[in-house]
Amino acid sequence: MSRPVISHFWLPMITLWKREVVRFLRQKNRVIGALATPILFWALIGSGMGTAFRPPSLPVDQDYLEYFYPGTMLMIVLFTAIFSTISIIEDRREGFLQGVLVAPVSPFSIVLGKILGGTTLAVGQSLLFYLLAPLVGLHFSFEGVFLVTVTLVVLSVALTGLGYVIAWPMQSVQGFHAIMNLFLLPLWLLSGALFALETAKGWIQWIMFMNPLTYGLRALRQAFDPGPSSPFTWDSPWVVGNLVMLVAGMILVAMAASMTQRTFRT
Amino acid sequence: MLASCLAYKAQNLPYNQQIDAALLVFRKFRSHNLFFMPTPAVTIEGVSYHYGERRALKNFSLEVEQGSIFGLLGPNGGGKTTLFKLLATLLPLQDGNITIDGHCLRTQGAQVRQQLGVVFQAPSLDKKLTVQENLVHQGHLYGLRGETLRKRILGNLELLQLADRSKDLVETLSGGLQRRVELAKALLHQPRLLLLDEPSTGLDPGVRMDLWNHLHSLNQSHGLTLLLTTHLLDEAEFCNRIALLDAGELIAEGSPDQLKKDAGAETIRIETSTPDLLAESIRIKLQLESSRDGRTLILQNSPIPNSGRFALLENLTQNFSTEIDSISASRPSLEDVYRQKTGRAWKNTEVHS
Numbered sequence: 001m002s003r004p005v006i007s008h009f010w011l012p013m014i015t016l017w018k019r020e021v022v023r024f025l026r027q028k029n030r031v032i033g034a035l036a037t038p039i040l041f042w043a044l045i046g047s048g049m050g051t052a053f054r055p056p057s058l059p060v061d062q063d064y065l066e067y068f069y070p071g072t073m074l075m076i077v078l079f080t081a082i083f084s085t086i087s088i089i090e091d092r093r094e095g096f097l098q099g100v101l102v103a104p105v106s107p108f109s110i111v112l113g114k115i116l117g118g119t120t121l122a123v124g125q126s127l128l129f130y131l132l133a134p135l136v137g138l139h140f141s142f143e144g145v146f147l148v149t150v151t152l153v154v155l156s157v158a159l160t161g162l163g164y165v166i167a168w169p170m171q172s173v174q175g176f177h178a179i180m181n182l183f184l185l186p187l188w189l190l191s192g193a194l195f196a197l198e199t200a201k202g203w204i205q206w207i208m209f210m211n212p213l214t215y216g217l218r219a220l221r222q223a224f225d226p227g228p229s230s231p232f233t234w235d236s237p238w239v240v241g242n243l244v245m246l247v248a249g250m251i252l253v254a255m256a257a258s259m260t261q262r263t264f265r266t
Numbered sequence: 267m268l269a270s271c272l273a274y275k276a277q278n279l280p281y282n283q284q285i286d287a288a289l290l291v292f293r294k295f296r297s298h299n300l301f302f303m304p305t306p307a308v309t310i311e312g313v314s315y316h317y318g319e320r321r322a323l324k325n326f327s328l329e330v331e332q333g334s335i336f337g338l339l340g341p342n343g344g345g346k347t348t349l350f351k352l353l354a355t356l357l358p359l360q361d362g363n364i365t366i367d368g369h370c371l372r373t374q375g376a377q378v379r380q381q382l383g384v385v386f387q388a389p390s391l392d393k394k395l396t397v398q399e400n401l402v403h404q405g406h407l408y409g410l411r412g413e414t415l416r417k418r419i420l421g422n423l424e425l426l427q428l429a430d431r432s433k434d435l436v437e438t439l440s441g442g443l444q445r446r447v448e449l450a451k452a453l454l455h456q457p458r459l460l461l462l463d464e465p466s467t468g469l470d471p472g473v474r475m476d477l478w479n480h481l482h483s484l485n486q487s488h489g490l491t492l493l494l495t496t497h498l499l500d501e502a503e504f505c506n507r508i509a510l511l512d513a514g515e516l517i518a519e520g521s522p523d524q525l526k527k528d529a530g531a532e533t534i535r536i537e538t539s540t541p542d543l544l545a546e547s548i549r550i551k552l553q554l555e556s557s558r559d560g561r562t563l564i565l566q567n568s569p570i571p572n573s574g575r576f577a578l579l580e581n582l583t584q585n586f587s588t589e590i591d592s593i594s595a596s597r598p599s600l601e602d603v604y605r606q607k608t609g610r611a612w613k614n615t616e617v618h619s
Contacts (some may be wrong), residue, residue, distance in 0.1 A: 007376045008409040015406035019392065019399075026394045094388030099451070102354050103407040104379035263356075 006104075013109035013116070016100070020084060020117025034080045035125050039132075042072035045194075066136040070220040071193025074213070076129055077122045077155050078188055082180060084118035085163030089170045107260040111164065111253060118160030123152045138224050147223035147231055147238060154245045155216050161252030168259045191217045215244040305368040307332045307459050307491040308353065313362030315348050315514075322348040323514045326362070330493055331507075335485050338495045339502040339600070340511030341613055346495040349511070350463050353493070354384050367458050380408070383457030385448050387464045393437035397428060397447050400436060401454060408455035422450040426480060442473030449480060453490075460484070462494040466501055478504055499600045499612065510604060517607045522600060529598040529606050534565040534579065537591040544589045551585060552578075559611065564602075 024030055046065040091097035100110060130148060133140065162184075170176050190204065191213035197205055208214050219241025222231050231238035308330035315323040323345045330336045338346040351357040352364065355375060364371040366378045391400050398419065405415040423429045426446045436444060445465075452460060465481070466474040482504075484490045494505070502508050503522050510518040510525070518525055536556075538544045541563055545556045548565075556563045579595055601612045 007379075008407065011406045011409055011411060015403045019395070019403055022399070023392065023394045094386070094390075096390060096392045098356075098386050098388070099384070099390040099404065100407060101356060102379060102382060102384045103404075104376040104409075105407055 007106040008104060009106045009109045012100075012103070012105040013113045016110060016113025017116045017120070019096075020114065021120055024084070024121050030083060031125075034076065034083055034121075035128060038072050038075045038079060039129065041075065042068060046072075049194075063136070066138070068194070069133070069136050069138070070217060070224055071188075071191070073126050073129055073152075073220060074155065074191065074193055074217055075188055076126050077152065078159055078184060080122035080125055081118050081156065081159035081163045082176075082184065084121055085114065085160060085167045086173060086176050088114070088164065088167040089173050089176060092168075101263065107263075108257045111256045111260055114164060115157060115160045115253060115256070118163065119153060119156040122156035122160065123149070126152050126156075133224070143226075144223065147226075148220070151216070151219045151223050151238070151242055151245075154242050154249060155220070158212075158216070158245045158249035158252060161249055161256055164256040165252055165259065168256065187211060187213055190214070193217060212244050212248045215241040217241070219245070304332055306330060306365075307334070307367060308336075308493060309363075309365045310349075311363045313349075313352065313359065313364060315345075315352065315357070315360050321514055323352075326514070326516055328509055328516060328519070330491065332491055333485070333489045334507055335481070335492045335505045336494070337502045337505035337508040338493070338511060339499070339508050340495075340497065342497055343513075344497075344511040345514035346497075346511050347463065348514075350461060350495050354382065354461055354463075355379055380455065381458045383452035383455070383460040385445075385452045385460065385462040385465060387467055389444060389448065391436045391444060391447055391451065394435065396433055396435055397423070397439070397450075398432040400447065401451060404451045404454050410455060418454055418456075422453055425453075426450045440473075442469060442476060445469060445473070445477055446480065449477075453484070457490075459491045459493060462492065464496055465494055466496075466498065474501075502600055508600075510600075510607065512604070512608050518603060525600065525603045526598045529603045532578075532595045533598045533602050534582070534593065534595045536563040536565070536582070536593050537561060538563060538589050539591065540589055544586060547586065547589070548582070552581065557605070564605075 042065070046068040049064055049068075087095075088097065092101070127149070130145075138144075166179055166183075167176055170179075190208045190211050192208060197208045197214060200208060215237075218237040219239075222236060222238040222241075226238075229236055233239065306329045308328070310326060310328040313323055313326045314321065326345070326349065338349060340346045348357065352359060352371075353366070355371065355378060359372055367381045369377040369381065371378050392403070395403070401419045401422070402415065405411065405418065410418060419432075420429070423432055426449055428443070428446060428450060431439060431443065436447060439447065462481075466477060469477065481492060485492055494501075496502055505522065507521055508519070508525065509516055518528075520528070536544065538561060541558050541561055545558060545563055548554050548556055548563075554565055556565045558564070576595075579593065583590060583593060598606075604610075604612045
């Protein structure tokens with residue numbers, strides 16, 4: 001009599017994506033929090049540390065503000081990813097997400113809607129920060145903008161995916177804050193954002209070596225300043241870094257989808 | 267064939283006529299059915315649910331007829347929220363089976379979801395979005411778009427008298443209006459069954475009445491089945507059938523009137539300064555059991571024949587005129603029903619205010 005009903009996919013994904021962006025733009029404090037905090041960090045830590053100590057690995061012509069610049073951009077991505085996924089916790093128990101969970105929607109489209117939303121915000125904000133690049137002597141070029149944007153998208157998908165996987169099973173926002181301080185910030189600290197892997201102590205070096213974000217940040221560094229080698233070779237930091245983050249992102253998205261699916265199974 | 271033709275034509279009609287057309291299709295279809303067996307709106311068969319060690323539902327069975335207003339009444343912790351979550355597909359079924367409008371919850375999840383409209387106790391609206399935007403998102407989640415969606419939204423906003431607020435941010439609306447937007451949202455995809463979790467919790471009496479007026483008219487004019495959970499006895503009176511839940515078990519089911527009738531014709535309340543003594547005397551002299559609530563004795567345990575109700579009052583006043591401060595007889599309330607079935611007093615424990 002009636003056509004079989006299947007779970008909807010594209011329309012919910014797009015609508016959830018759009019909602020994420022509209023909602024963000026209506027909350028001025030979130031815009032400020034995710035952008036101003038890292039800029040402040042960058043200006044204060046960058047200027048203060050730059051004169052207090054100088055990592056031996058730093059090339060002579062590079063100042064610390066410049067070294068710290070890609071790390072700050074990574075922080076913007078991380079912060080935006082955290083803030084856009086933290087809402088899952090409250091929304092699932094009371095809020096918008098309850099309504100989504102009872103709708104005939106494919107779990108995968110919920111995950112993708114959220115992650116694409118978070119990615120749009122993270123990339124948008126990092127690109128705003130990119131406008132400050134000339135301050136530290138980085139110049140825009142067509143190639144540079146392309147390399148940076150691709151890397152930002154890949155990083156954002158992976159980090160929003162990570163946020164989703166952490167937030168989904170959480171019962172309280174406080175729990176998420178604990179994870180943020182104990183896991184997410186160290187992840188960033190040990191990515192080479194503040195100091196280079198080469199100059200770190202043995203065991204720290206090992207952690208940094210194992211940290212996927214280290215490779216992501218290397219890709220970002222090369223996108224800003226290609227250096228002597230071309231970023232378009234198979235073993236360049238840009239290609240390797242993006243591949244590492246892409247694989248990490250795909251694993252995280254798959255994990256997020258399976259977690260969401262589990263809630264759905266009836 | 268007839269049904270699908272009518273269904274096709276119905277797509278271009280406004281909301282209420284669409285529902286009517288859908289009902290017409292439904293009835294035509296039923297009347298052509300040789301084995302005339304109306305599919306119940308909800309069938310629950312032997313459902314048990316446990317959270318770890320704690321059992322929230324024990325071998326629970328229930329049937330909800332199409333077009334009824336059905337209340338799941340019980341104190342907090344009685345298992346009604348678990349049942350609501352199972353029906354809303356928010357919890358996976360452990361034991362037993364549930365079918366909604368003939369669709370099995372286990373195997374036809376998407377169909378079941380398409381039939382269900384859910385109104386949560388906690389608001390599910392995005393407060394940073396306007397009323398209109400919330401409804402657009404909701405429509406998209408159910409695969410509605412374009413002109414169809416626009417018309418549905420317009421129709422629903424008018425139905426719930428929200429048309430002039432459609433451009434307002436949800437956070438600027440009063441609690442009562444927000445609840446009405448929730449309702450508009452849940453009805454957007456034209457569900458066959460509307461599930462409501464504690465619909466009037468947190469609403470003041472005027473708003474509560476307004477909500478119920480809307481619910482009644484939806485039920486009457488559109489034949490929508492309503493299934494709601496509540497811990498409020500007066501809200502249960504609005505339903506045409508209720509199931510009384512206690513400790514995860516169904517302890518009584520029927521219309522509120524029927525349940526009250528079954529509980530005995532009368533409840534007699536006696537105010538006295540010596541309740542224990544009087545209870546003892548009543549037991550000895552009249553062979554009647556009574557329960558005590560402070561200084562009040564309540565006689566309702568044994569069914570008192572309708573004809574003899576004043577006789578008993580007379581009998582009591584004559585026999586114990588010195589002990590009785592005051593005496594009253596009334597038809598039993600749902601509270602009495604609960605007391606009789608469980609032997610415990612109804613505790614109106616409103617957790618959320």
